[in-house]
Amino acid sequence: MASVDLVDICKKFGPVVSVDKQSLSVKDGEFMVFLGPSGCGKTTTMRMIAGLVEPTEGSVLIGGQDVTYDQPRERDVAMVFQNYGLYPHMTVADNIAYPLKVRGVAKADRDRQVREVAAKVELAPLLDRRPSALSGGQRQRVALARAIVRRPKVFLMDEPLSNLDAQLRVTMRAEIKHLQNELGITTIYVTHDQIEALTLADRIVVMNKGVIQQTGTPEEIYNAPANLFVAGFIGSPAMNLIKGSLRGGTFTAPGLSLPLPGRAGATRDDVVLGVRPEDMTVAGEGAATISGPIYATEMTGDAVLVTIAVGSQRLCARGDRHFRGKINDAVALSPNLDYVHLFDGATGERI
Amino acid sequence: MNDSTLKWGLLAPAFLIAAVVLIYPIAQSFWYSLHDWNLSQSPELGPFVGFENYLRLLTADPEFWESARVSAVFSFFSVTVTITLAMALAVLLQGGSRLEVGVRSILVLAFSMSPALVGISWRFLLSPEFGAADALIKWAVPAWRNVPILADETTAMIALVLVDAWHWVPYFMLVFIGAMASLPQETIEAAQVDGARRGRIFFGIVLPQLKSVLGIAILLKTIFSIKMLEQVITMTKGGPGTSTATVPFRVYETAFRWYDFGYAAAMAYFLAFVMLILAFVYSHFVLREKR
Numbered sequence: 001m002a003s004v005d006l007v008d009i010c011k012k013f014g015p016v017v018s019v020d021k022q023s024l025s026v027k028d029g030e031f032m033v034f035l036g037p038s039g040c041g042k043t044t045t046m047r048m049i050a051g052l053v054e055p056t057e058g059s060v061l062i063g064g065q066d067v068t069y070d071q072p073r074e075r076d077v078a079m080v081f082q083n084y085g086l087y088p089h090m091t092v093a094d095n096i097a098y099p100l101k102v103r104g105v106a107k108a109d110r111d112r113q114v115r116e117v118a119a120k121v122e123l124a125p126l127l128d129r130r131p132s133a134l135s136g137g138q139r140q141r142v143a144l145a146r147a148i149v150r151r152p153k154v155f156l157m158d159e160p161l162s163n164l165d166a167q168l169r170v171t172m173r174a175e176i177k178h179l180q181n182e183l184g185i186t187t188i189y190v191t192h193d194q195i196e197a198l199t200l201a202d203r204i205v206v207m208n209k210g211v212i213q214q215t216g217t218p219e220e221i222y223n224a225p226a227n228l229f230v231a232g233f234i235g236s237p238a239m240n241l242i243k244g245s246l247r248g249g250t251f252t253a254p255g256l257s258l259p260l261p262g263r264a265g266a267t268r269d270d271v272v273l274g275v276r277p278e279d280m281t282v283a284g285e286g287a288a289t290i291s292g293p294i295y296a297t298e299m300t301g302d303a304v305l306v307t308i309a310v311g312s313q314r315l316c317a318r319g320d321r322h323f324r325g326k327i328n329d330a331v332a333l334s335p336n337l338d339y340v341h342l343f344d345g346a347t348g349e350r351i
Numbered sequence: 352m353n354d355s356t357l358k359w360g361l362l363a364p365a366f367l368i369a370a371v372v373l374i375y376p377i378a379q380s381f382w383y384s385l386h387d388w389n390l391s392q393s394p395e396l397g398p399f400v401g402f403e404n405y406l407r408l409l410t411a412d413p414e415f416w417e418s419a420r421v422s423a424v425f426s427f428f429s430v431t432v433t434i435t436l437a438m439a440l441a442v443l444l445q446g447g448s449r450l451e452v453g454v455r456s457i458l459v460l461a462f463s464m465s466p467a468l469v470g471i472s473w474r475f476l477l478s479p480e481f482g483a484a485d486a487l488i489k490w491a492v493p494a495w496r497n498v499p500i501l502a503d504e505t506t507a508m509i510a511l512v513l514v515d516a517w518h519w520v521p522y523f524m525l526v527f528i529g530a531m532a533s534l535p536q537e538t539i540e541a542a543q544v545d546g547a548r549r550g551r552i553f554f555g556i557v558l559p560q561l562k563s564v565l566g567i568a569i570l571l572k573t574i575f576s577i578k579m580l581e582q583v584i585t586m587t588k589g590g591p592g593t594s595t596a597t598v599p600f601r602v603y604e605t606a607f608r609w610y611d612f613g614y615a616a617a618m619a620y621f622l623a624f625v626m627l628i629l630a631f632v633y634s635h636f637v638l639r640e641k642r
Binding site (some may be wrong): 072073077 | 535538541547
């Protein structure tokens with residue numbers, strides 16, 4: 001077990017900057033998730049921690065020790081790959097035992113540890129099979145077992161659930177969380193799936209274009225996004241973002257005027273107001289401050305998503321699942337002003 | 352026209368061409384092998400003798416078995432050397448750097464040369480009078496100063512094996528590079544993270560995954576080695592003595608030097624039979640891979 005620190009880490013592939021001078025600390029035993037869209041540098045960052053990619057600049061510390069130029073085998077980390085990276089010519093038992101075998105653990109010891117780990121991830125009956133005779137979920141378990149069998153300092157997981165079907169993903173998510181909690185090993189987990197990130201993480205690092213946008217607990221990331229990128233990336237359906245200006249504490253945009261508590265007298269041009277669909281309720285016309293005709297309603301089962309047209313913009317609210325409205329009916333949306341966010345229109349930073 | 356007629360109709364030209372250019376000569380040479388026919392005595396096909404030529408081959412021709420031994424020695428060493436060097440170079444040159452790609456391209460030039468030309472070039476290069484390679488070898492290994500490379504039984508065979516390897520290594524190197532490129536990179540990275548060193552990764556992770564490609568390469572090269580003729584003709588003419596006279600060379604000599612067509616055809620058929628067996632093994636490998 002160990003902490004992981006990245007200091008001014010930078011990776012360039014030719015002229016392309018993949019990770020741009022970022023620093024980050026992962027605490028001992030923490031479950032840290034790197035979240036971001038494809039190509040944001042999250043996997044490259046993880047591969048630099050694993051030692052599979054050498055940083056262009058900066059340093060990687062594991063347990064306080066500088067390992068920037070150490071080989072992967074010298075770092076005592078274990079990794080679960082997106083396509084599992086199982087050895088196709090070995091049985092499940094040999095796959096799990098491989099890290100022990102390489103380290104010269106005696107056969108009897110190896111067998112015992114493999115059996116223990118296999119029991120933990122429910123693989124015991126499959127130990128003699130080859131990976132090709134396993135389902136996706138079973139392969140995932142083998143990869144996990146191989147990672148935990150030698151109790152490394154750090155677990156690295158690179159989108160480990162992305163090849164599984166939706167239902168299995170939910171089950172495996174819970175298993176990973178349970179295992180990590182039981183073993184208490186520092187874990188870094190890369191994903192582009194925000195639900196995975198929010199459910200698994202102690203803390204989340206949101207990345208975009210090689211730059212860390214925000215680091216924080218799932219609550220912080222969700223309830224207080226640091227900038228427009230995080231605000232727009234996290235949440236489904238996405239947060240409503242409305243361009244406008246602040247006039248004497250009131251946010252104004254075409255067809256919209258919203259007095260904001262705590263902003264009394266503030267005046268500022270070019271701001272963006274953000275409000276999540278689930279932080280707005282649907283009311284009859286005239287009851288609230290944002291109103292317009294219904295553009296579309298979408299029944300999702302547990303709710304009805306109501307989109308209205310306001311000026312040239314569209315706003316979405318998560319309405320009661322019994323809400324029934326027709327297109328072009330006039331309705332009003334009433335935002336919960338405690339969860340309304342303001343961003344600088346030019347820099348995108350939270351105000 | 353129904354489907355079945357159309358199908359056969361479309362295939363017919365291909366069958367016809369195959370029949371004319373493949374089946375007819377094959378059948379004809381088999382027919383010759385059943386006759387005692389010496390072209391120097393008569394342009395007409397000689398008397399039918401049944402399997403007498405084959406009997407002679409199997410029971411009464413020690414020279415043929417000597418050439419079979421030479422072929423076996425040549426094939427064993429040329430396959431071993433070629434495949435080992437090709438794999439080693441594939442590992443060295445599998446990357447995509449400019450240097451690696453450049454060296455790869457230069458090496459492939461050797462394969463693009465015709466085998467006869469390869470033989471002639473090396474015969475010149477190894478000439479004791481003016482050969483550059485000969486001079487280099489003698490400078491590097493003073494003990495061989497008085498050995499005429501292509502006129503000594505051992506060194507002539509070594510030269511034949513190495514020149515054959517020189518010609519074929521680039522081809523199999525490309526085959527292996529292709530095979531390695533198609534291996535899942537994650538298995539290698541997983542082994543790195545799991546703690547294995549480079550040698551262990553190659554022998555424990557990479558090579559086992561290349562098993563079927565390697566098997567096919569060995570079988571293919573064995574077939575190529577068994578039927579290799581051009582370099583023997585152009586470099587050693589089977590000599591000194593009969594020390595490099597392989598089976599194909601004996602077939603060639605028997606047919607085109609002694610004009611004993613019937614017997615040469617029988618020898619060629621025997622060789623073809625051996626290669627047919629190998630081809631069966633080969634296709635078995637390929638089919639098993641697909642299953």
